[in-house]
Amino acid sequence: MRSTVEEPRGEFVTGPGHRPDGRSPARTSVTDRLAGRAANTTIFGRRIGDVTAELRRRRVPSHWTNLFGVVTLACIVVITVTGVLLMFWYTPSSELTTYSGGYAPLHGAEVSKAFASTMHISFEVPGGLLIRQAHHWAGLLLPASIIMQLLTTFFTGAFRRPRRAMWVLLFLIFVVALAGGWSGYALPDDMLSGTGLRITEGIARGIPLVGTWLSFLLFGGEFPGQIIEYLYPLHVAVVPALLIALVAARALAAWHHRPPQFPGIGRTEQHIVGVPMLPNAAARAGGLMFIVTGLILLISALVTVNPIQLYGPASPTDAGAGSQPDWYTGFLDGALRLVPVGWEFVWLDRTWTLALLVPLAVVTAYMLLIVVYPFVEEWITGDHRDHHLLDRPRNAPTRTAIGVAAIVFYGTLWIAASADLISTHFSVTFEGVITVLQATLVLGPAAAFFIAKRVCLALQRKDHELLVHGFETGRIVRMPGGEYVEMHKPVSEHERWRIGSVDVPRPLELRPDERGRLTVARRVQVLLSRFFFEDRIEVRASERAIDARDDSATKSDAPIAEDLETAHRH
Numbered sequence: 001m002r003s004t005v006e007e008p009r010g011e012f013v014t015g016p017g018h019r020p021d022g023r024s025p026a027r028t029s030v031t032d033r034l035a036g037r038a039a040n041t042t043i044f045g046r047r048i049g050d051v052t053a054e055l056r057r058r059r060v061p062s063h064w065t066n067l068f069g070v071v072t073l074a075c076i077v078v079i080t081v082t083g084v085l086l087m088f089w090y091t092p093s094s095e096l097t098t099y100s101g102g103y104a105p106l107h108g109a110e111v112s113k114a115f116a117s118t119m120h121i122s123f124e125v126p127g128g129l130l131i132r133q134a135h136h137w138a139g140l141l142l143p144a145s146i147i148m149q150l151l152t153t154f155f156t157g158a159f160r161r162p163r164r165a166m167w168v169l170l171f172l173i174f175v176v177a178l179a180g181g182w183s184g185y186a187l188p189d190d191m192l193s194g195t196g197l198r199i200t201e202g203i204a205r206g207i208p209l210v211g212t213w214l215s216f217l218l219f220g221g222e223f224p225g226q227i228i229e230y231l232y233p234l235h236v237a238v239v240p241a242l243l244i245a246l247v248a249a250r251a252l253a254a255w256h257h258r259p260p261q262f263p264g265i266g267r268t269e270q271h272i273v274g275v276p277m278l279p280n281a282a283a284r285a286g287g288l289m290f291i292v293t294g295l296i297l298l299i300s301a302l303v304t305v306n307p308i309q310l311y312g313p314a315s316p317t318d319a320g321a322g323s324q325p326d327w328y329t330g331f332l333d334g335a336l337r338l339v340p341v342g343w344e345f346v347w348l349d350r351t352w353t354l355a356l357l358v359p360l361a362v363v364t365a366y367m368l369l370i371v372v373y374p375f376v377e378e379w380i381t382g383d384h385r386d387h388h389l390l391d392r393p394r395n396a397p398t399r400t401a402i403g404v405a406a407i408v409f410y411g412t413l414w415i416a417a418s419a420d421l422i423s424t425h426f427s428v429t430f431e432g433v434i435t436v437l438q439a440t441l442v443l444g445p446a447a448a449f450f451i452a453k454r455v456c457l458a459l460q461r462k463d464h465e466l467l468v469h470g471f472e473t474g475r476i477v478r479m480p481g482g483e484y485v486e487m488h489k490p491v492s493e494h495e496r497w498r499i500g501s502v503d504v505p506r507p508l509e510l511r512p513d514e515r516g517r518l519t520v521a522r523r524v525q526v527l528l529s530r531f532f533f534e535d536r537i538e539v540r541a542s543e544r545a546i547d548a549r550d551d552s553a554t555k556s557d558a559p560i561a562e563d564l565e566t567a568h569r570h
Contacts, residue, residue, distance in 0.1 A: 194314025
């Protein structure tokens, strides 16, 4: 028997095409229809709507160290936009022409078309000087933000598994940024960039066996050759493509791995405490990008950088007095200046210039050590676990000391690039400045390592005392037996998580392998492991004392407080 349901009379029945009041539904807006189509669009096999939902679910920790990545991205955006605009007016040609532009002091001078077009951008294109200076300032800020990312990643241990590849990608981004800055530095073809290219040509020629061939390959003949035509495609095509590819690869790696976070309440290796990536984290990142972009444009409008009209056009026979490289390549110039005089010898009828080969070898080794450090530390420690909790620098004293020593080494090379200006500005001898910097380069990293490690151990000891005894309150209480005791306030729950959540590693033990052998590699690994972990303070071992102190504090504070109130009344 078929059952039927009668609808009550006097009531209007609504269906899917009607409103509750019986009227026809309103048409959806254009933005709603576009949003619906965009959500159903598939990219790389995934719907945009699914990706958006995933972004809303994913949590991102809020910490100031995450801001440097946003600054890097803002610099790349500014460099890309301004670079595209500059391409419309710049002429990448070394062909000579007579200047007759808007800068009167250079009228009639014989300059390259590259220099003339750069002057045209600066003085005749509306807003051209602002665009060129914004491009230059963003190029100066980009390596600084990448270096800060490298430092924060290193000192917090964010390079450990599963993010070792992200460390390598970040370093490659830094190298590509250096290549982009160097290639763009030469494109205006002014006296300053010409002096820098002359130094590059001298370095290339100083390499034994292949120096002359390498110089001709780089410059397209005798200096200056066709260097502008060679560097232009590198600067506008190769470097941007590599930079975008590396940034995209690092972003995909960050998407695949959960973001690291510092210890805190509720934060574990499996659980992330933070804000949703969309819209909270995205809104914050977008706001910071606009702030960085605005500051770059403001500085570009107010502060002059690279005034090529004052330097004049490049000349193969001239060099600018007191010329300095851009700050991010200063360590390369400083490495050449710190080599002692006379470091060369003759062998196989060729002159081997150690004053060139040694700096190149040292800087190359320094760079390679930075790249492979995550793998070296993992081999030394024998720790192959995935780490999603970051270390406080003080809790990894050996790693922190190594980082500080590396900073002192890099900083000494960087300062040496301005040894001539230090000599003239402070009225000291150039030889004396070089001698002091040479001594600092040898002794400074060792001293920095020792001091940094002792400071980290002292800070660990302070954390240990805080966990056991709490904060000093300045309250002195007389006990019934006549003893005076200073009251301490236990640390808060948040501080206990932040300070007490320490991964305490242990040095490896020297044991024979499956065949009963003790190999040299195993002995070296154990020796380095002891070097890494023997000096440490067991901060985490005091947690039981904290709990016991909390229990006793609740029982003893009440009578002490009553005694204090009685004393105040009397």
